[in-house]
Amino acid sequence: MNPDAQSILCKLAQVLELRKLDDPDGSYVASLYRKGMGEIVRKVKEEADETAIAAEAGDPEQLVYETADLWFHTLVLLVHHGLGPDDVLNELDRRFGVSGFAAKASRSNGDEPGMGVEE
Numbered sequence: 001m002n003p004d005a006q007s008i009l010c011k012l013a014q015v016l017e018l019r020k021l022d023d024p025d026g027s028y029v030a031s032l033y034r035k036g037m038g039e040i041v042r043k044v045k046e047e048a049d050e051t052a053i054a055a056e057a058g059d060p061e062q063l064v065y066e067t068a069d070l071w072f073h074t075l076v077l078l079v080h081h082g083l084g085p086d087d088v089l090n091e092l093d094r095r096f097g098v099s100g101f102a103a104k105a106s107r108s109n110g111d112e113p114g115m116g117v118e119e
Contacts, residue, residue: 004075009075016079032076040080043073 002008019029032040047070055064078084 012085040077047073
């Protein structure tokens with residue numbers, strides 16, 4: 001794993017935050033922010049679908065490419081909400097060592113899949 005992975009995500013989040021101030025006619029990200037939540041969510045869904053298609057196709061290079069797009073657009077969504085990669089990483093850290101079944105059982109509706117990170 002790249003030891004600078006968290007740093008890269010944080011740097012990207014900082015750039016995405018700055019894009020809020022850019023001219024939407026000259027910045028893809030600024031144009032997403034101007035179009036609003038609906039367009040950002042649409043892009044995240046599109047990228048998630050493309051990631052799943054790449055996974056099903058069994059193409060590792062395409063899977064990495066599409067996952068990068070998904071992470072990018074998910075970061076756009078997080079920054080739009082005033083959040084960043086540290087918020088997600090802290091949540092994953094909190095779940096580390098927790099069984100997915102235990103995580104599911106702790107939720108009131110029990111319908112969501114387990115999201116623990118078992119060792």
